[in-house]
Amino acid sequence: MSLPIYLIGARGCGKTTVGQALSQALGYAFNDTDHYLQLTTQRSVAEIVASEGWDSFRARETESLRAVTAPNTVIATGGGMVLAEVNCRFMREHGQVIWLNAPSDVLADRLEHQPEAAQRPTLTGRPIAEEMGDILRERAHLYRQTAHHEVNAMQSPDRVVEQILQSLSLARAS
Numbered sequence: 001m002s003l004p005i006y007l008i009g010a011r012g013c014g015k016t017t018v019g020q021a022l023s024q025a026l027g028y029a030f031n032d033t034d035h036y037l038q039l040t041t042q043r044s045v046a047e048i049v050a051s052e053g054w055d056s057f058r059a060r061e062t063e064s065l066r067a068v069t070a071p072n073t074v075i076a077t078g079g080g081m082v083l084a085e086v087n088c089r090f091m092r093e094h095g096q097v098i099w100l101n102a103p104s105d106v107l108a109d110r111l112e113h114q115p116e117a118a119q120r121p122t123l124t125g126r127p128i129a130e131e132m133g134d135i136l137r138e139r140a141h142l143y144r145q146t147a148h149h150e151v152n153a154m155q156s157p158d159r160v161v162e163q164i165l166q167s168l169s170l171a172r173a174s
């Protein structure tokens with residue numbers, strides 16, 4: 001039995017994409033807190049936020065984190081998971097936490113190509129490039145202090161997976 005692996009980081013850093021590939025590489029299950037929420041509520045993130053507001057979405061997100069936590073599982077979290085200290089503590093106590101780090105211009109570029117508006121309603125009302133700059137300024141310290149390992153997310157998904165595996169095996173060996 002191995003501890004769950006949590007992927008954290010801002011929108012567009014690749015948590016969902018890399019998480020699926022990492023789970024296959026390890027032979028683990030895969031889960032995603034946003035997918036879990038969509039499945040259990042039958043609503044998109046945008047619909048939940050529009051009808052209940054962000055505070056309610058954040059409360060549901062905390063419940064999802066607990067619900068999807070299981071051994072031998074890779075868990076892609078939503079970008080705002082670290083906003084609640086209780087979530088940060090929970091992830092550090094229950095598994096290995098990996099931060100997929102990329103600069104705001106790279107994130108904005110990915111999100112402009114693949115906005116997935118139902119999954120990512122605006123956080124600030126500002127244009128995406130400015131929004132991602134604001135978000136990283138606000139959250140970078142939370143990602144940094146919550147993560148056991150930081151990985152450069154500006155590489156191909158396969159390379160990111162390799163780097164994560166390397167970080168985890170080095171951690172096990174030491």
Ligand SMILES: Nc1ncnc2c1ncn2[C@@H]1O[C@H](COP(=O)(O)OP(=O)(O)O)[C@@H](O)[C@H]1O
Nearest residue numbers: 010011012013014015016017110114155156157
């Ligand atoms: N390492 C990567 N290199 C290039 N594009 C990526 C990478 N990881 C993810 N993407 C692309 O960026 C977008 C957001 O990826 P996603 O996995 O949904 O990110 P997150 O779950 O962190 O918001 C998708 O279009 C995806 O194909």
Ligand SMILES: O=C(O)C1=C[C@@H](OP(=O)(O)O)[C@@H](O)[C@H](O)C1
Nearest residue numbers: 010011045078079080119120121
């Ligand atoms: O950064 C955020 O606050 C959010 C990121 C989204 O997930 P991804 O990071 O998977 O896009 C989703 O949870 C929601 O729109 C809020």
Ligand SMILES: [Mg+2]
Nearest residue numbers: 015016076077
């Ligand atoms: Mg995602």
